[in-house]
Amino acid sequence: xxxxxxxxxxxxxxKETFEPKIVAFMCNWCAYSGADxxxxxxxxxxxxxxxxxxxxxxxxxPAMIMRAFELGADGVLVAGCHFGDCHxxxxxxxTMRRIELLKMVLARLGIDERRLRLEWISASEAEKYAxxxxxxxxxxxxxxxLELRMN
Amino acid sequence: xxxxxxALYWAASCGGCEIxxxxxxxxxxxxxxxxxxxxxxxxxxFKYEDVQAMGEKEIDxxxxxxxxxxxxxxxxxxxxxxxxxxxxxxxxxxxxGCIPGLANFFDRKGxxxxxxxxxxxxxxxxxxxxPQPHTRVPEGEIEIPEFYDTVKTLDQVVEVDYIIPGCPPxxxxxxxxxxxxxDILKTGKPLPPKGAVLGxxxxxxxxxxxxxxxxxxxxxxxxPHQIIPKEDECLLDQGILCMGPATRSGCGALCVKANxxxxxxxxxxxxxxDQGAKMISALSSVVDASNPEEARKILExxxxxxxxxxxxxxxxxxxxxxxxxNGKAQEKVVAQQEAxxxx
Ligand code: SF4
Ligand code: SF4
Numbered sequence: 367x368x369x370x371x372x373x374x375x376x377x378x379x380x381k382e383t384f385e386p387k388i389v390a391f392m393c394n395w396c397a398y399s400g401a402d403x404x405x406x407x408x409x410x411x412x413x414x415x416x417x418x419x420x421x422x423x424x425x426x427x428p429a430m431i432m433r434a435f436e437l438g439a440d441g442v443l444v445a446g447c448h449f450g451d452c453h454x455x456x457x458x459x460x461t462m463r464r465i466e467l468l469k470m471v472l473a474r475l476g477i478d479e480r481r482l483r484l485e486w487i488s489a490s491e492a493e494k495y496a497x498x499x500x501x502x503x504x505x506x507x508x509x510x511x512l513e514l515r516m517n
Numbered sequence: 518x519x520x521x522x523x524a525l526y527w528a529a530s531c532g533g534c535e536i537x538x539x540x541x542x543x544x545x546x547x548x549x550x551x552x553x554x555x556x557x558x559x560x561x562x563f564k565y566e567d568v569q570a571m572g573e574k575e576i577d578x579x580x581x582x583x584x585x586x587x588x589x590x591x592x593x594x595x596x597x598x599x600x601x602x603x604x605x606x607x608x609x610x611x612x613x614g615c616i617p618g619l620a621n622f623f624d625r626k627g628x629x630x631x632x633x634x635x636x637x638x639x640x641x642x643x644x645x646x647x648p649q650p651h652t653r654v655p656e657g658e659i660e661i662p663e664f665y666d667t668v669k670t671l672d673q674v675v676e677v678d679y680i681i682p683g684c685p686p687x688x689x690x691x692x693x694x695x696x697x698x699x700d701i702l703k704t705g706k707p708l709p710p711k712g713a714v715l716g717x718x719x720x721x722x723x724x725x726x727x728x729x730x731x732x733x734x735x736x737x738x739x740x741p742h743q744i745i746p747k748e749d750e751c752l753l754d755q756g757i758l759c760m761g762p763a764t765r766s767g768c769g770a771l772c773v774k775a776n777x778x779x780x781x782x783x784x785x786x787x788x789x790x791d792q793g794a795k796m797i798s799a800l801s802s803v804v805d806a807s808n809p810e811e812a813r814k815i816l817e818x819x820x821x822x823x824x825x826x827x828x829x830x831x832x833x834x835x836x837x838x839x840x841x842x843n844g845k846a847q848e849k850v851v852a853q854q855e856a857x858x859x860x
Contacts (some may be wrong), residue, residue: 372858421607429794432835449807464813466810471797476824476840517667 389434390417390443390499391426392487395453397445397490404496412499414506415443422446424457427469431482436514441481441506443498448486458486478509493505521577521702523552524568525607526597527559528583528590529617529668533685534608535559535582540688541695551699552577556597565593571600580607580681580697584617584832585669589662598675603708605715609684611671613784613792614832616684619824621831621838624666668832679709683718684782684829687768690716714787717767721786722779723751724772726761730754733803738818741777752778753803758825763795782829791835793826 392398398419404411420426423446431442444465446458464482469479471507483505527535538618539545539560548554555576556563579601585591598604609615620628631784634645652659671677681694694716701708709715718725730751746752752759752773760781761773767783785792800819820826827834 426725426793428797429789429791429835432791432794436835459807462809463806463812463816464797466809467797467801467804467816468794470813470816470829471793471823471826474839475836477836514836515840515842517665 368427381510384507386414386440386511388412388438388441388443388502389417389432390415390445390508391420391423392417392443392454393423393425393446393457394419394421396447396451396489397423397485397487397495400445400487400495402432403489403498404492407429407492409492409496411496412503414503415499420451422452422454422457423461424452424454425449426461426464428471431468435477435481435512440509440512441483441502443483443485443502444487445487445495445498447513448488451488477512480505480509520551520553522555522575523548524556524579524597524601525558525559526553526579526581526583526593526807527613528581528671529586529595530583530608530610531616532559534610537608537683537685537688537691538580544695546690548695551702568596568600573599573683575703576600576601578603578605580605581611581671582608582685584610584614585665585671585674586617586620587662587664591669591674592601592662594671594675603678604671604675605679605681606671606677607681608686609682609782609784609829611677612680612682612833613830614668615782615829616668618668618670618830618832619828621668622823623839624841625664627841629664661755667838670833673832678711680712680714682714682765682782682784683717683768686716687771690767711790714765717765717783719787720766722761722764722766722768722770722773722783725766725768726751726774726779727770734805735800735803735815736805737815738820740820743803746776748776758819760792760796760825760828762799763789763792763826780828781826784830792830793823793834798828 373516381512392401398417401417423444426444434442445459445502447453452458465482465484470481472482473479483502487498525538551737554561556568579597581594581597581604583590585594596655606612610617629647633647648661648664656818677793681691683690688712700706728751729749731754735756737756738758741757744755746755746757753761757778759773759778761779763778763786764781765783765786781792785795789795804812804815806815831838
């Protein structure tokens with residue numbers, strides 16, 4: 367069955383009622399552990415982020431990111447290990463190139479490329495995760511809801 | 518026993534799909550012998566009313582080519598759906614929008630603005646006269662179909678049973694499908710599962726390509742006229758943007774054998790929802806850059822990435838169209854595309 371976009375069920379958003387929906391793809395070895403550490407350390411992080419754990423940031427296909435936008439995300443965060451730390455050696459280099467090209471394509475499609483963010487977060491960087499989560503939420507809040515036009 | 522009924526129709530298309538049917542040459546006589554062709558505006562004199570007068574599901578098979586650009590296209594799609602047991606999206610336009618679908622970078626306002634006002638070929642007296650759905654003339658009112666903002670694919674307006682991809686589908690594949698269909702109708706064999714892609718392979722164009730592939734490390738993309746490509750090496754390895762890795766097999770690697778890159782007309786490979794996304798993924802593996810700035814520099818040498826990755830599939834892609842606010846921001850898109858075309 368086709369998943370239905372949350373947009374179809376929602377009330378129209380106004381500036382006041384808009385709460386950004388952000389999907390974060392985070393790699394198992396670094397970024398996800400970093401976010402986990404933030405939780406364990408009781409650091410505040412943004413509640414607008416919905417995390418999906420992947421084995422590697424290199425696993426995140428552009429189609430998955432597009433699908434997230436299609437189904438209602440206002441922003442997508444992809445986070446992986448710092449260069450040199452990738453569990454699969456160079457998965458994150460691939461991710462970096464992929465996100466660059468995807469941003470170019472999104473921009474040409476009329477979708478602000480700031481809605482897609484790439485970050486390197488190590489397993490010990492709980493604070494970085496917390497900071498990025500708020501920063502990105504505010505960025506998306508400023509950009510407003512992503513309204514897709516299919517017709 | 519009466520013959521099975523066959524219909525062919527064209528919506529927003531170039532006519533190439535009609536030619537490809539005739540390209541099966543004298544075998545068209547076998548088709549005409551086996552089927553009762555009940556509707557084929559391109560080749561035979563039937564009218565809309567003839568189809569309207571038919572019973573529900575009276576036509577056994579309809580090959581529908583062309584995208585849905587106007588209200589008339591949609592009306593015909595709905596009528597033929599109602600009258601057909603099996604409706605096949607025939608060719609890239611019906612399947613995923615194809616070249617007409619590239620108009621989804623704009624909308625009606627932008628297209629009209631250019632076609633009826635800005636274009637240098639518009640006659641001065643009529644400059645700025647736009648088509649209206651209804652026009653009053655002394656004899657009464659004329660109605661023409663509505664031009665939609667967004668080109669749609671056949672499966673976005675009606676249920677589609679099967680797909681035959683390609684721009685156009687290769688005639689040997691068309692003949693293969695027709696033979697299989699005739700066999701099924703004769704012997705009562707089971708039909709392929711609904712939604713199946715017929716007349717194509719289940720791999721990528723690269724699998725059919727005879728060129729030799731090495732480990733790719735691309736420092737710069739070039740356009741086909743800028744170099745003389747080596748005949749036996751993978752074009753992508755040589756920096757020419759070839760859509761082979763993101764395109765379904767089936768044509769026999771026609772273009773690459775003629776020394777030009779695959780443009781992607783057979784559509785997304787199996788299990789891929791978005792051809793452009795697949796190409797982004799494929800290219801990310803071959804660009805030789807270890808930081809974002811370097812990557813950007815190399816990727817910016819791709820001429821018109823959007824039009825290249827989605828040349829045939831924009832209308833069927835995740836976003837279906839450029840996300841421009843209604844009628845606005847045309848200038849920006851046009852300016853960007855013109856700049857890229859010059860590059
Ligand atoms: S990328 Fe193009 S030239 Fe290279 S193997 Fe694939 S189809 Fe052939
Ligand atoms: S090589 Fe590509 S563009 Fe050419 S016919 Fe085959 S699928 Fe179409």
